[in-house]
Amino acid sequence: EPEVTQTPSHQVTQMGQEVILRCVPISNHLYFYWYRQILGQKVEFLVSFYNNEISEKSEIFDDQFSVERPDGSNFTLKIRSTKLEDSAMYFCASSYYNEQFFGPGTRLTVL
Amino acid sequence: QQQVKQSPQSLIVQKGGISIINCAYENTAFDYFPWYQQFPGKGPALLIAIRPDVSEKKEGRFTISFNKSAKQFSLHIMDSQPGDSATYFCAASMGGSQGNLIFGKGTKLSVKP
Numbered sequence: 143e144p145e146v147t148q149t150p151s152h153q154v155t156q157m158g159q160e161v162i163l164r165c166v167p168i169s170n171h172l173y174f175y176w177y178r179q180i181l182g183q184k185v186e187f188l189v190s191f192y193n194n195e196i197s198e199k200s201e202i203f204d205d206q207f208s209v210e211r212p213d214g215s216n217f218t219l220k221i222r223s224t225k226l227e228d229s230a231m232y233f234c235a236s237s238y239y240n241e242q243f244f245g246p247g248t249r250l251t252v253l
Numbered sequence: 254q255q256q257v258k259q260s261p262q263s264l265i266v267q268k269g270g271i272s273i274i275n276c277a278y279e280n281t282a283f284d285y286f287p288w289y290q291q292f293p294g295k296g297p298a299l300l301i302a303i304r305p306d307v308s309e310k311k312e313g314r315f316t317i318s319f320n321k322s323a324k325q326f327s328l329h330i331m332d333s334q335p336g337d338s339a340t341y342f343c344a345a346s347m348g349g350s351q352g353n354l355i356f357g358k359g360t361k362l363s364v365k366p
Contacts, residue, residue: 146296173351185289185297185342187353198353233296240350241287244296 144168146245148234154251155224163219163248165234173237174217176209178202178230179247185233191217224252255280257345259357266364272330274360276343279324283345285352288317288328291340291359300341301328302350333364 147166155161167174176188189199191209208220217236221228229252235242258277266272276286287302303310303317303326310317316329330337340359346352 175353177354184358185344185354185356187355190351190353192351198348200353235296237351241299241302242350242354244289244298246294246296 146234146236146243148232148245148248150248151246152249152251154253157226157252158223161221161224161250163221163232163234163250165217165219165236165245166215167217167234167236168238168243169215171236171238171243173197173242174209174211175235175237175242176219177233177235177244179233180230188219188232221250224250226252228252255355257343257355257357259343259360261360262358263361264363266333266362268333268335268364268366270333270364272333272337272362272364273327274341274343274362275325275327276345276357277323277325278345280345280347281324282347283355285346285349286317286319286326287344287346287350287354288315289342289344289356291342297342330362333362335364335366338362338364 149164174191179185189203190197206222231247233247234245288300289297290300291297301315314331319326340361342359343357344354
């Protein structure tokens with residue numbers, strides 16, 4: 143069964159450093175998303191991406207965040223200058239015209 | 254108005270019992286209401302979803318009841334099993350299944366053998 147994959151599973155970084163979280167969506171999917179979940183809290187929408195551009199973003203997704211689909215298979219989330227409060231589990235999701243399938247997540251720890 | 258309120262925060266049910274989790278929303282523009290199941294260390298997985306033109310949807314042991322006038326929907330798990338122990342999130346979207354999902358805070362369900 144096809145699935146969304148994410149790498150790395152755990153990323154530790156120093157405050158102020160740039161990180162790139164990578165996702166490989168399901169191959170025929172057209173809609174791509176990033177969500178995050180701070181430990182013990184609800185899942186929050188960050189951004190959606192369709193037809194090679196951002197279709198919607200939340201207020202969390204400020205200028206420090208960017209997304210890219212560099213090669214038609216990967217979907218990346220970049221955080222330019224990480225803050226302590228960016229520590230969370232980041233989930234990538236993809237969709238065709240139906241449900242959103244979530245990846246296993248990348249745990250980002252900012253020290 | 255963008256919130257989805259979920260209760261209870263945690264739930265303990267005996268094996269074979271019925272688990273009931275409730276959610277409420279304010280925004281009448283929401284048009285898609287999924288329930289996600291999440292096991293520790295895993296991403297959320299879609300369990301069942303409903304659209305507001307239907308009052309109930311059943312898939313196996315899982316049923317969504319939807320009350321449009323009250324702006325509430327609930328998940329019922331019949332014959333609860335220890336393997337159902339997980340965190341359950343309700344969500345809502347304004348763009349159908351492709352729209353960004355607004356999640357509730359989650360309910361941690363424990364099913365005791």
